[in-house]
Amino acid sequence: ILNVEQSPQSLHVQEGDSTNFTCSFPSSNFYALHWYRWETAKSPEALFVMTLNGDEKKKGRISATLNTKEGYSYLYIKGSQPEDSATYLCAFNWGNTGKLIFGQGTTLQVKP
Amino acid sequence: DTGVSQDPRHKITKRGQNVTFRCDPISEHNRLYWYRQTLGQGPEFLTYFQNEAQLEKSRLLSDRFSAERPKGSFSTLEIQRTEQGDSAMYLCASSGGGDTQYFGPGTRLTVL
Numbered sequence: 597i598l599n600v601e602q603s604p605q606s607l608h609v610q611e612g613d614s615t616n617f618t619c620s621f622p623s624s625n626f627y628a629l630h631w632y633r634w635e636t637a638k639s640p641e642a643l644f645v646m647t648l649n650g651d652e653k654k655k656g657r658i659s660a661t662l663n664t665k666e667g668y669s670y671l672y673i674k675g676s677q678p679e680d681s682a683t684y685l686c687a688f689n690w691g692n693t694g695k696l697i698f699g700q701g702t703t704l705q706v707k708p
Numbered sequence: 709d710t711g712v713s714q715d716p717r718h719k720i721t722k723r724g725q726n727v728t729f730r731c732d733p734i735s736e737h738n739r740l741y742w743y744r745q746t747l748g749q750g751p752e753f754l755t756y757f758q759n760e761a762q763l764e765k766s767r768l769l770s771d772r773f774s775a776e777r778p779k780g781s782f783s784t785l786e787i788q789r790t791e792q793g794d795s796a797m798y799l800c801a802s803s804g805g806g807d808t809q810y811f812g813p814g815t816r817l818t819v820l
Contacts, residue, residue: 600750628807639711640751640799640811647807685750689807694739695764696809698750 598622600688602699609676610707616672617702619686623667628689630696631660631671635682643671643684676706710734712812714800720818721790728786729815733802740783741809742775744768745797757783790819 601620609615621629628647634640644653649664657674673680683703687696713732721727733740738759743751754773755765759780769775772790777783787794797816801809 602750630808632811637813639813642808642810645807687750693764694756694758694803695741695753695766696743696751697753698743700748700750 598688598690598697600686600697600699602684602686602702604702605700606703606705608705608707611677613676613706614672614674615676615704616670617684617704619669619671619699621667621669621686621688621697622690623664625691626664626667626688627692629662629664629669630687630689631669632685632687633682634685634701640685673704676704678706678708680704681706712800712802712810714798714812714815716815717813718816718818720820722820723790723792725790726786726788727790727817728784729798729800729817731783731785731800731802731812733782733800734804734810737802737804737810738780739803739805739809740777741801741803742783742785743799743801745799745814746795751797751799754785787817790817792819795819 631643632640646662651662683701685701687698715730741756742754745751757777772788775785797814799814801811803809
């Protein structure tokens with residue numbers, strides 16, 4: 597059974613705090629790891645696709661790292677802003693089948 | 709707007725009725741995916757198409773579910789004899805050969 601786990605399930609932080617989330621996935625037959633941001637009433641937005649062990653990607657204040665040997669990825673948000681409030685989903689591509697296996701998401705609330 | 713669009717955005721139906729959802733992918737994207745998300749869970753893969761060919765179907769897709777992509781452009785997902793357990797967000801995504809899947813805003817189905 598292929599399982600993707602995200603922690604924590606939810607997080608409340610103050611504006612300006614930095615935060616990070618974890619995504620754990622099966623380390624066998626790895627193809628790619630995706631991070632999405634999903635705001636209420638909008639489409640999930642692709643943040644990163646990572647394929648290589650040790651990959652680090654950055655987009656503004658958001659960055660992500662990947663460890664395929666131990667099966668985890670971290671997403672970091674530096675200096676959280678209220679507009680960062682969303683659910684962050686990670687998804688695992690197993691063996692280039694095309695289908696994504698999602699974690700349950702981490703819901704972030706940033707208080708002004 | 710050239711993103712993925714879905715119609716309708718919301719659908720309320722009575723148990724036993726049939727419903728059909730439409731997805732218009734990004735133009736020229738040859739792969740199209742359907743996912744379902746229930747409360748507190750991440751999206752779950754249902755099926756995907758490469759052009760007009762349906763290449764994979766999840767075991768979640770019971771006989772009451774059927775998906776088509778007749779001309780390799782838009783796709784429809786039909787649910788026959790809806791049940792309360794079918795209440796969920798139905799998401800469509802498309803990709804153009806790269807790894808990133810671009811999602812639509814979803815259709816929220818409520819079965820009474």
